Amino acid sequence: MCDSSKTPPQSAAASPLEALQLPYRPQDPQCYRPGIALVGCGGITRHHLQAYCDAGYPVRGFFDIDRSRATDRRDQFFPQAIVYDCLEDLLANPDIEVVDIATHPSERVPLMESALRAGKHVLSQKPFVTDLDAGERLAQIADEHGLQLAVNQNARWAPHFSYIRQVVRTGWIGPVVAVHFAIHWNHGWVKGSPFEQIPHLVLYDYAIHWFDMLATLMGDEGPVRVFASVACSTEQQVQTPLLGQVLVEYEHAQATLVFDGCNPGKSLDTTYVLGATGNVRSEGIDDNHQQVIVANSLGEWRPVTEGQWFNDGFHGTMGELLLAIEQQRTPENHARQNLRGLALCYAAIHSANTHEPVVPGTIRRLPE
Numbered sequence: 001m002c003d004s005s006k007t008p009p010q011s012a013a014a015s016p017l018e019a020l021q022l023p024y025r026p027q028d029p030q031c032y033r034p035g036i037a038l039v040g041c042g043g044i045t046r047h048h049l050q051a052y053c054d055a056g057y058p059v060r061g062f063f064d065i066d067r068s069r070a071t072d073r074r075d076q077f078f079p080q081a082i083v084y085d086c087l088e089d090l091l092a093n094p095d096i097e098v099v100d101i102a103t104h105p106s107e108r109v110p111l112m113e114s115a116l117r118a119g120k121h122v123l124s125q126k127p128f129v130t131d132l133d134a135g136e137r138l139a140q141i142a143d144e145h146g147l148q149l150a151v152n153q154n155a156r157w158a159p160h161f162s163y164i165r166q167v168v169r170t171g172w173i174g175p176v177v178a179v180h181f182a183i184h185w186n187h188g189w190v191k192g193s194p195f196e197q198i199p200h201l202v203l204y205d206y207a208i209h210w211f212d213m214l215a216t217l218m219g220d221e222g223p224v225r226v227f228a229s230v231a232c233s234t235e236q237q238v239q240t241p242l243l244g245q246v247l248v249e250y251e252h253a254q255a256t257l258v259f260d261g262c263n264p265g266k267s268l269d270t271t272y273v274l275g276a277t278g279n280v281r282s283e284g285i286d287d288n289h290q291q292v293i294v295a296n297s298l299g300e301w302r303p304v305t306e307g308q309w310f311n312d313g314f315h316g317t318m319g320e321l322l323l324a325i326e327q328q329r330t331p332e333n334h335a336r337q338n339l340r341g342l343a344l345c346y347a348a349i350h351s352a353n354t355h356e357p358v359v360p361g362t363i364r365r366l367p368e
Contacts, residue, residue, distance in 0.1 A: 022166035025307060026157055026316035028055060032326035035095040036318075037061035039087065039111060040103035040125070041069040048100060048152075049077040051314035057322070061090045087111070091118035098123065098321065100152070105130050109138065112149070116141045121148045123321050127208050127345075128338050130366040135342070139335040150321040150331045151338040155209035156216060157316025158309035160282040160290035164273060167294055168217055173275025174296075179217055179255040180272045181210050185286070187261035191238050199368060200349045202244040202259045203230060210257050211348070212341035214248065217273060218255070222340075225249045225357045228348035236262040246348045 036057055038045060041064040052059055059078040062070040063086075070083045084090040091099070091114060099115040101108055102125040109129060115122050116138070128151045129135040142149035155161055168176060187206065190196045198205050226248050230241035242261035248254065269290070272281045278296025288308045294301045317333055324331035347358040349367045 022163060022170070024159060024162040024166050024305065026055070026312055026319045027323055028319050029322045029326040032322055033058060034097035034121075034322070034325075035060040035093075036098045036100060037063065037090050037093075037096045037120075038070075038073065039063045039090070039099055039101045039115075040107075041066075041073040042102065044125070045073060045102050046076075047311050048102065048314050048318075049073060051311040052318065053077055054311065055315050055319060057318060061093060061096050063087050063090050087114065091115060091120060097121060098318075098325075100318070101125060102152075109134050112138055113141060116145055116147055116149065119145065119147070121321065121325055122150070123318055124149070124151050124335070126151055126153050126212075126338075127204070127342060127366075128335060129342070132339055132343060132346070132361075132364045135335060135339050139339075142335065148321060148325055148331055149335040150317065150324075150333045151335055152314065152317045153209070153212045153333055153338055153341070154313025154317050155213060155287075155309060156333065157313045157320075158287055159305040159307045159312065160271070160284075160287070160292050161213055162312075162316065163292050163303065163305055164271060164280050164282060165213075165216060167280045168273060168275070172277075172294065172296055173273065173279055174277035175252075176217055176219075176221075176273060176275055177253045178272075178274040179214055179253075180270075181214070181256070182258040182260075182268070182270045183210075184260040184263045185267040185269070186263050187242050188236065188238055190240075196239055198240065200230065200244075200352065201240045202242060202261050203228065203246070203349050203352060204345060204366070206261070207244065207246075207257060207259060207348075208341065208345055211344040212338065213271075214255055214257070215337075215340035215344060218250065218253065221250055221253060223248050223250055223255075223344060223347075223360045226344060226347040226351055226360055227357045228351040229355070230352045233262045235264075238262075244352070246351075248344065 036059045062074045063084045064070040099120045100123045228246040231243040232241045244259040246257040270283045280294045282290045282292045284290035343360040346363040347360040350363045351358045
């Protein structure tokens with residue numbers, strides 16, 4: 001189980017920034033341990049469940065249209081839980097207060113609505129919705145019922161991303177004026193899999209994490225325009241484009257996202273956030289091997305972060321939801337905030353389709 005009280009390890013080099021102690025690890029509620037149910041028991045849910053096991057979150061119910069998948073997940077992780085034959089029976093159980101809905105997006109909206117109307121808090125798998133208006137409607141239903149609706153945007157709790165978020169939040173680098181992501185990796189593993197058939201695989205299925213991070217880092221400053229493009233390299237063996245780039249304009253800032261998904265060599269994953277009084281950056285061969293560097297007028301600090309995206313990200317998203325319920329506040333990963341990243345994503349895909357700049361929020365549905 002993650003120790004949420006532990007402060008970041010410090011480097012041997014003396015720096016005034018070593019006084020900066022940031023709660024970047026997943027946080028747990030003090031006392032609140034509600035019954036959780038998992039709806040949709042596909043491959044990714046093993047990471048959900050392992051995170052919940054490690055955190056001590058009780059999962060009491062499972063449901064999947066393929067009962068054998070629900071039974072397998074139950075037997076592996078929470079053998080005392082109940083496997084339900086119908087969703088209505090699961091939602092009628094008063095011992096279940098939180099529902100983790102991990103189905104595909106096309107099936108998720110009516111399931112989330114049913115859970116909310118049954119009085120359950122909901123954690124939605126990402127991408128939250130494929131229609132921004134549907135997402136707004138679900139958020140309104142949650143409000144009307146006094147419930148929390150959060151999104152499993154788990155990259156926010158990857159150690160380097162979480163640390164960067166906390167640095168920006170503290171104000172140590174001042175207001176954000178630029179954000180630049182560049183990922184160079186080999187996504188060719190999707191050949192022959194259902195992922196190869198996803199239109200805009202890179203800008204949608206993969207980049208959704210980076211769009212969400214950008215929206216989170218920029219806070220209340222809304223984007224003005226987005227321009228994006230995609231391409232297939234001459235050597236890639238996958239049908240869908242593996243090259244993508246996005247330029248985002250703000251009134252007082254700028255951002256770029258570069259995705260080179262056909263890199264046959266050593267991977268490189270970088271993040272650079274420039275503030276008015278300093279910067280924070282991270283670099284490594286992948287998202288689990290990152291060195292964070294914080295710099296401002298006080299000096300430079302290289303903290304040693306602990307943990308990994310999988311499974312800390314899943315611990316973090318559920319932990320934030322439970323903590324928010326306990327503290328009677330809105331979770332950081334609430335649905336309305338998540339829609340900002342989706343609006344960026346949809347605008348980028350539409351721009352790549354039309355080769356024209358797009359105002360985020362004007363494209364209400366996931367483009368074809």
